[in-house]
Amino acid sequence: MVAGEGVGVNWLIDFFGDPANWSGPDGIPVRLLEHLQFSALSLLLAVLIALPLGLWIGHTGKGALFAVLSANAARALPTLGLLVLIVLLMGVGTDIPVLIPLVALAVPPILVNTYEGIRGVDPELRDAAYGMGLRGGQVLGRVLVPVALPLILLGLRIAAIQVVSTATVAAYVGLGGLGRFIIDGLATKDFPRTIGGAVLVALLALAVQLGFTFIQRLVVSPGVSERQAVR
Amino acid sequence: MHEEPLVRWDWIGRNWPNIQVLLEDHVVMSLVPIVVGLLVALPLGLACVRWRWLYQPTVGVMNVVYSLPSLAVFIVLIPVTGLATRTTVMIPLTFYAMAVLIPAVVDGLTAVPDHVRQSAVAMGFTPLRRLLRVELPIAVPVVLAGLRVAAVSSISLVSVGALVGRGGLGYLFIDGWQRQFYTPIIVGIVLVVLLAAVADMLLVLAQRLLTPWSRARGSA
Amino acid sequence: MITFDGVTKRYADGTVAVDHLSLEVPTGEITVFVGPSGCGKTTSLRMINRMIDATEGRILLDGVDVKTIDPPTLRRGIGYVIQQAGLFPHRKIVDNVATVPHLLGWDRKKARDRAMELLERVGLDLKLADRYPFQLSGGQQQRVGVARALAADPPVLLMDEPFSAVDPIVRASLQEELLRLQAELNKTIVFVTHDIDEAVKLGDRVAVLRVGGHLAQLDAPSTLLARPADDFVREFLGRDRGIRRLSFVTDEGVRLRTDLTVPASAEISSVRDTAEPWLAVVDEENRPLGWVSVKDLPESGTLADARPAPYGTFVRGRDSLRAALDATLLSPSRSAIAVDDSGRVEGVATREALDEALDKVAGGAGA
Numbered sequence: 001m002v003a004g005e006g007v008g009v010n011w012l013i014d015f016f017g018d019p020a021n022w023s024g025p026d027g028i029p030v031r032l033l034e035h036l037q038f039s040a041l042s043l044l045l046a047v048l049i050a051l052p053l054g055l056w057i058g059h060t061g062k063g064a065l066f067a068v069l070s071a072n073a074a075r076a077l078p079t080l081g082l083l084v085l086i087v088l089l090m091g092v093g094t095d096i097p098v099l100i101p102l103v104a105l106a107v108p109p110i111l112v113n114t115y116e117g118i119r120g121v122d123p124e125l126r127d128a129a130y131g132m133g134l135r136g137g138q139v140l141g142r143v144l145v146p147v148a149l150p151l152i153l154l155g156l157r158i159a160a161i162q163v164v165s166t167a168t169v170a171a172y173v174g175l176g177g178l179g180r181f182i183i184d185g186l187a188t189k190d191f192p193r194t195i196g197g198a199v200l201v202a203l204l205a206l207a208v209q210l211g212f213t214f215i216q217r218l219v220v221s222p223g224v225s226e227r228q229a230v231r
Numbered sequence: 232m233h234e235e236p237l238v239r240w241d242w243i244g245r246n247w248p249n250i251q252v253l254l255e256d257h258v259v260m261s262l263v264p265i266v267v268g269l270l271v272a273l274p275l276g277l278a279c280v281r282w283r284w285l286y287q288p289t290v291g292v293m294n295v296v297y298s299l300p301s302l303a304v305f306i307v308l309i310p311v312t313g314l315a316t317r318t319t320v321m322i323p324l325t326f327y328a329m330a331v332l333i334p335a336v337v338d339g340l341t342a343v344p345d346h347v348r349q350s351a352v353a354m355g356f357t358p359l360r361r362l363l364r365v366e367l368p369i370a371v372p373v374v375l376a377g378l379r380v381a382a383v384s385s386i387s388l389v390s391v392g393a394l395v396g397r398g399g400l401g402y403l404f405i406d407g408w409q410r411q412f413y414t415p416i417i418v419g420i421v422l423v424v425l426l427a428a429v430a431d432m433l434l435v436l437a438q439r440l441l442t443p444w445s446r447a448r449g450s451a
Numbered sequence: 452m453i454t455f456d457g458v459t460k461r462y463a464d465g466t467v468a469v470d471h472l473s474l475e476v477p478t479g480e481i482t483v484f485v486g487p488s489g490c491g492k493t494t495s496l497r498m499i500n501r502m503i504d505a506t507e508g509r510i511l512l513d514g515v516d517v518k519t520i521d522p523p524t525l526r527r528g529i530g531y532v533i534q535q536a537g538l539f540p541h542r543k544i545v546d547n548v549a550t551v552p553h554l555l556g557w558d559r560k561k562a563r564d565r566a567m568e569l570l571e572r573v574g575l576d577l578k579l580a581d582r583y584p585f586q587l588s589g590g591q592q593q594r595v596g597v598a599r600a601l602a603a604d605p606p607v608l609l610m611d612e613p614f615s616a617v618d619p620i621v622r623a624s625l626q627e628e629l630l631r632l633q634a635e636l637n638k639t640i641v642f643v644t645h646d647i648d649e650a651v652k653l654g655d656r657v658a659v660l661r662v663g664g665h666l667a668q669l670d671a672p673s674t675l676l677a678r679p680a681d682d683f684v685r686e687f688l689g690r691d692r693g694i695r696r697l698s699f700v701t702d703e704g705v706r707l708r709t710d711l712t713v714p715a716s717a718e719i720s721s722v723r724d725t726a727e728p729w730l731a732v733v734d735e736e737n738r739p740l741g742w743v744s745v746k747d748l749p750e751s752g753t754l755a756d757a758r759p760a761p762y763g764t765f766v767r768g769r770d771s772l773r774a775a776l777d778a779t780l781l782s783p784s785r786s787a788i789a790v791d792d793s794g795r796v797e798g799v800a801t802r803e804a805l806d807e808a809l810d811k812v813a814g815g816a817g818a
Contacts, residue, residue: 080391138554168303182394195306198306202307206295
């Protein structure tokens with residue numbers, strides 16, 4: 001076992017120490033950028049679909065069952081199966097077919113957390129907001145969203161991690177990005193490449209996690225997170 | 232491309248014995264992590280309730296673990312546990328299950344209303360009996376809700392293991408992809424979702440049996 | 452003035468929350484809606500600012516049917532205070548108070564100055580202005596809730612069980628605060644509570660509602676206590692109605708005797724022959740020191756050498772008959788010492804004098 005770990009570390013040194021891996025179309029910077037671009041695009045599309053829908057469901061209470069069921073379904077659906085099926089059905093060649101399952105899997109966590117966040121706001125607060133003369137949109141924008149922000153951000157974080165992770169698997173159906181190192185390495189029995197790719201993906205996921213923690217600190221009111229106000 | 236039907240039933244019939252083997256493999260690889268995860272999460276969760284300072288760091292670590300893409304972790308484990316072994320897939324899944332279950336155990340135990348805890352103390356329950364007779368039963372619904380999430384995720388994640396040679400029903404996705412053949416893929420998806428649904432239903436049933444007092448509230 | 456004109460609220464399932472309610476809430480007074488749960492008091496209140504719309508009938512705000520006003524516009528002109536204060540957790544206290552001024556488009560500085568002024572007015576430490584609601588106690592939050600409702604200086608204030616979630620001591624101080632504020636501001640206040648004591652304490656007029664949304668009685672608290680309209684109101688008012696009613700009777704009808712006070716410097720020998728069993732001893736500034744029993748006085752010396760017994764006082768012209776009665780129970784002499792605002796003795800109300808005053812009240816009640 002210890003020998004195995006030693007081999008793993010040597011492989012990492014091989015991979016990251018090779019200057020060839022840091023340049024060209026199959027270099028780490030390019031693959032990282034591909035991964036980031038594709039993940040960001042998927043997340044953006046998912047946000048555009050899920051956020052308004054989740055706000056609407058949470059604010060009106062309509063379609064709540066749909067939100068919950070979609071979250072359960074997304075958890076049960078095997079990502080790899082979904083990827084190969086949709087790409088096979090839509091045709092190989094462009095990256096568009098890959099976008100569909102990525103977006104589809106990122107929508108439910110955003111949707112359900114936004115909905116739960118808005119719905120979970122103390123009814124007294126909603127009452128007070130309307131009672132003071134805020135209009136529907138103002139109640140949503142100035143009161144419900146700021147108070148529900150921690151949960152909404154949690155949904156976004158889960159979705160972002162999901163996208164980064166699924167985009168890695170999607171290398172199997174031809175997508176670029178860091179998953180390429182893993183899939184190509186496995187195919188050619190180039191283990192340094194495979195392990196190197198895996199470490200890069202893990203680091204990216206951690207960076208995303210960290211980024212969201214930072215965003216949370218930045219945008220959530222101390223009054224909501226109940227941190228002592230810094231004065 | 233010639234007209235290919237989405238599902239070829241004759242293929243299913245001919246390959247049923249193989250599918251059964253994959254199904255069994257899938258069940259084992261998703262079940263073991265849930266059970267082990269629960270067995271580890273219970274004492275860890277209890278420790279986090281007993282010593283509150285443990286909770287934040289534990290949850291922090293678990294959050295990090297949960298954010299690691301499964302494929303990446305499978306790969307990193309290969310040098311240690313080997314290519315195409317069950318262990319390579321089951322170890323990460325165990326950690327994912329723990330990441331879901333530890334907060335559930337802690338939430339469940341802290342959800343015990345203070346007056347209930349106090350009255351148990353007042354009635355002379357020893358700490359251990361109080362835990363077994365009062366606190367754990369009240370925590371059961373929350374823990375089971377976490378278990379449902381962990382079970383469904385675990386079942387669906389096993390299939391990613393196919394990319395490192397051991398993914399239960401996930402093999403059908405690889406097979407279908409390589410032969411440009413829909414039937415195995417669809418069979419795989421349907422069986423994984425069915426398996427998740429069955430596990431979910433069993434856990435709901437378990438909750439009904441274990442906590443008859445909360446039956447009126449139903450389940451979400 | 453707020454006018455309820457045959458107002459009915461019927462829900463889709465047929466439940467009638469409020470049934471043909473007609474009453475008037477006079478300008479500048481506190482009108483309390485009180486009743487058991489299910490009597491439609493909160494529903495009635497919420498129909499004023501259209502949080503709920505009436506099924507039938509009209510509610511007029513200074514002659515204008517509220518249904519003709521767009522709800523948000525209507526609500527910005529009406530202060531609204533609810534049970535848990537309902538403060539926005541994501542905004543600092545000062546910003547919470549400035550909510551409506553912001554909505555009305557006041558500039559930032561003016562809104563903030565106004566908010567600070569109000570926080571001071573409701574008795575809050577200005578250091579709290581930059582805190583968040585979770586950092587305040589329940590009582591403090593409720594004060595902020597009142598300040599927020601007053602921010603845009605609305606003529607009308609709706610208060611829906613605002614003090615029922617705080618402990619009794621804090622509640623009492625919030626009630627005092629409200630009465631003090633109202634004495635300065637003269638708002639038209641509708642106050643909903645299920646607590647009859649709170650209703651009687653705060654209301655200029657009290658509307659007792661019964662389950663199903665019927666008005667049982669609308670009267671001043673003293674009238675309510677003296678002449679409950681029916682058994683329901685009598686029962687709802689509860690025990691000790693007679694004693695509680697005395698809170699609303701001034702002490703001015705109580706005859707005072709001025710011949711029972713003696714200065715502490717007086718010689719004992721000079722008072723020994725009086726027919727009175729008890730005398731009230733006062734100091735050189737005419738402040739009460741206590742009662743002395745004439746037969747237990749020492750042989751010689753001044754009254755300052757006697758050990759005075761406890762006494763009770765009431766402020767003449769300001770306290771109620773109830774306070775006067777209470778004061779007699781604190782004295783072994785069974786008489787109460789009447790003092791002026793600065794604590795100087797004006798005279799003594801004997802038990803006979805109080806009996807006369809109580810006779811007059813009981814006669815007036817017709818009971």
